[in-house]
Amino acid sequence: MDLLNYAFMQRALLAAVLVGVTAPAIGVYLVQRRQALMGDGIGHVAMTGVGLGFLLSTSPVWMATAVSVLGAVLMELIRWYGRTRGDIALAMLFYGGMAGGVLLINVAPGGSTSNLTSYLFGSLSTVSESDVTAICLLAAFVVAVTLLLRRQLFAVSQDEEFARVTGLPVRALNLLTAVTAAVTVTVAMRVVGLLLVSALMVVPVAAAQQLSRSFAATFAIAVAIGVAVTIGGTVTSYYQDVPPGATIVLLTIAVFVVLTALSAPLARRRARAAAQASGDPLECAIPQAGPDRPDVRVPATRSPGDGAAV
Amino acid sequence: MSTVSEDAAREPVISLRGVTAELGSRRVLRGVDLAVRRGEVVALLGANGSGKSTAIRTIVGQVPVTGGEIEIFGTPRRRFRDWARVGYVPQRTTAAGGVPATVTEVVSSGRLSRARFGVLRRADRDAVRHALEQVGMADRARDSVEALSGGQHQRVLIARALASVPELLIMDEPMAGVDLASQEVLAATLREQVERGVSVLLVLHELGPLEPLIDRAVVLRDGCVLHDGPPPRAVGQHALPGHDHVHPHADHAEPTRTGLLS
Numbered sequence A: 001m002d003l004l005n006y007a008f009m010q011r012a013l014l015a016a017v018l019v020g021v022t023a024p025a026i027g028v029y030l031v032q033r034r035q036a037l038m039g040d041g042i043g044h045v046a047m048t049g050v051g052l053g054f055l056l057s058t059s060p061v062w063m064a065t066a067v068s069v070l071g072a073v074l075m076e077l078i079r080w081y082g083r084t085r086g087d088i089a090l091a092m093l094f095y096g097g098m099a100g101g102v103l104l105i106n107v108a109p110g111g112s113t114s115n116l117t118s119y120l121f122g123s124l125s126t127v128s129e130s131d132v133t134a135i136c137l138l139a140a141f142v143v144a145v146t147l148l149l150r151r152q153l154f155a156v157s158q159d160e161e162f163a164r165v166t167g168l169p170v171r172a173l174n175l176l177t178a179v180t181a182a183v184t185v186t187v188a189m190r191v192v193g194l195l196l197v198s199a200l201m202v203v204p205v206a207a208a209q210q211l212s213r214s215f216a217a218t219f220a221i222a223v224a225i226g227v228a229v230t231i232g233g234t235v236t237s238y239y240q241d242v243p244p245g246a247t248i249v250l251l252t253i254a255v256f257v258v259l260t261a262l263s264a265p266l267a268r269r270r271a272r273a274a275a276q277a278s279g280d281p282l283e284c285a286i287p288q289a290g291p292d293r294p295d296v297r298v299p300a301t302r303s304p305g306d307g308a309a310v
Numbered sequence B: 001m002s003t004v005s006e007d008a009a010r011e012p013v014i015s016l017r018g019v020t021a022e023l024g025s026r027r028v029l030r031g032v033d034l035a036v037r038r039g040e041v042v043a044l045l046g047a048n049g050s051g052k053s054t055a056i057r058t059i060v061g062q063v064p065v066t067g068g069e070i071e072i073f074g075t076p077r078r079r080f081r082d083w084a085r086v087g088y089v090p091q092r093t094t095a096a097g098g099v100p101a102t103v104t105e106v107v108s109s110g111r112l113s114r115a116r117f118g119v120l121r122r123a124d125r126d127a128v129r130h131a132l133e134q135v136g137m138a139d140r141a142r143d144s145v146e147a148l149s150g151g152q153h154q155r156v157l158i159a160r161a162l163a164s165v166p167e168l169l170i171m172d173e174p175m176a177g178v179d180l181a182s183q184e185v186l187a188a189t190l191r192e193q194v195e196r197g198v199s200v201l202l203v204l205h206e207l208g209p210l211e212p213l214i215d216r217a218v219v220l221r222d223g224c225v226l227h228d229g230p231p232p233r234a235v236g237q238h239a240l241p242g243h244d245h246v247h248p249h250a251d252h253a254e255p256t257r258t259g260l261l262s
Helices: A009-031 A036-054 A060-081 A086-107 A113-121 A129-148 A148-159 A160-165 A170-189 A196-209 A215-239 A242-277 B006-010 B052-059 B101-111 B120-136 B152-164 B180-195 B206-212 B235-238
Strands: B012-022 B026-037 B041-046 B064-070 B086-089 B166-172 B199-203 B216-221 B226-231
Touching: A009 A036, A009 A129, A009 A148, A009 A170, A009 A196, A009 A215, A009 A242, A036 A060, A036 A086, A036 A113, A036 A170, A036 A196, A060 A086, A060 A129, A060 A170, A060 B052, A086 A113, A086 B052, A129 A148, A129 A170, A129 B052, A148 A160, A148 A170, A148 B101, A160 A170, A160 B086, A196 A215, A196 A242, A215 A242, B012 B052, B012 B166, B026 B041, B026 B052, B026 B064, B026 B199, B026 B226, B041 B052, B052 B064, B052 B166, B052 B199, B101 B120, B101 B152, B120 B152, B152 B166, B152 B180, B180 B199, B180 B206
Parallel strands: B041 B199, B041 B216, B086 B166, B166 B199
Antiparallel strands: B012 B026, B012 B064, B216 B226
């Protein structure tokens, strides 16, 4: 493994693994609450943060974190209060965020839209020492939230109305989910890029669903897929000259396709095993009328009404 | 909980006084008075749009009230925190979310009100299993909720409400879309709860198999209480304004739900 001899590659792999863990970990809750594209929205908003980071010459990662957290909170507030035109407000937030990023980076001294590219599509080889520190800290936060509060987040994501009656702080948990998603977006920004972040949040979960019947298994399988594809994509990009972000996303989709193809026979086998266990027949057995089944023969007193003969 | 003193018996576990509520700009409740006393089973009846679901949802805080007072166990709703004493069955056609979940996982959510920091101990897991036994779903505990029929979904939702061993059950149309077999299981479950001294407030479309359990019926029309007293007899019930008949259907009448295992 000569690739591990390079410091930049070590950093890249560490960042990739952390993304592989965190993106599906929060993504599973987003998919559960049917907000699969929330990560995409936050990614757009984070662009303003990157632009602001360049303009103020501070770390784009931390600035993007701050702005996307703010954007995520704003999205949650719109969801509470702006029930009627919530989708329009969200659209404005998304595209406002993207436009803000493009504008700010061009205003920044020496900045141009090309500086954005590495954030839009990821650029593993330029991950710096300080980026890795930031990514580690943020990833630790995401893992802590998604594991320690898994029962609460599950309950709120499954049925918000019921969760309220169990006395859970539903609004606080919703905000926490949004903030955690925002943090994950910035963790993944350097690896897969802002425009592809959402794929790593959603597709591993969709792939895991093909195999699992429980939430816990979906979570574990999704994270395993996430880690496998991020490592696979990073290593591939080292040996072949391909962009890591795009490679990772395409690998994830390939995993989804393979698991979907596998799931149909698996489900059939499970159904057969369950049917055998419970003694239920798997298929409908329609009794055939005929001389060997006298119990279903048409009574002799009945004949076709219109006198038709068979 | 099992022995109820005379004083406690008179104390209302739910009381609504002059409650008004709006959905959008439409006034859905126009001053509803309603009380459920300890150990009582009260059915909330009325036509579609009469405000019966909204009344229930103001009690659990899902719909904000614009006037009047709501008390739960004698505490104003805003200050009420003891939610473990309340079991809630929202109106749902499915217990499933966007990600697969097992029956046990869904029912465990109902135990969170008793579990500190969301950590389920042995006693909590026993309570979850017991709740599943009460609705006759213990054998499906490890199955995905997506593989259940409509009636089984409803039984899971009721088990989730029972997991915290509540003193008060609030149910919104627990019999909607439920096959006959499940209706009977639900009626038996409810009878067990009532015998334990649990108070019940439930929204119903028609009394059906629950009729013998119901102490009192409150009929709403256009957000006002039309009748508060003994449950209307079968004839009267069918004569209610806007009554439309919902026929329970058998499991296999719903081909999309007869997933892998049913």
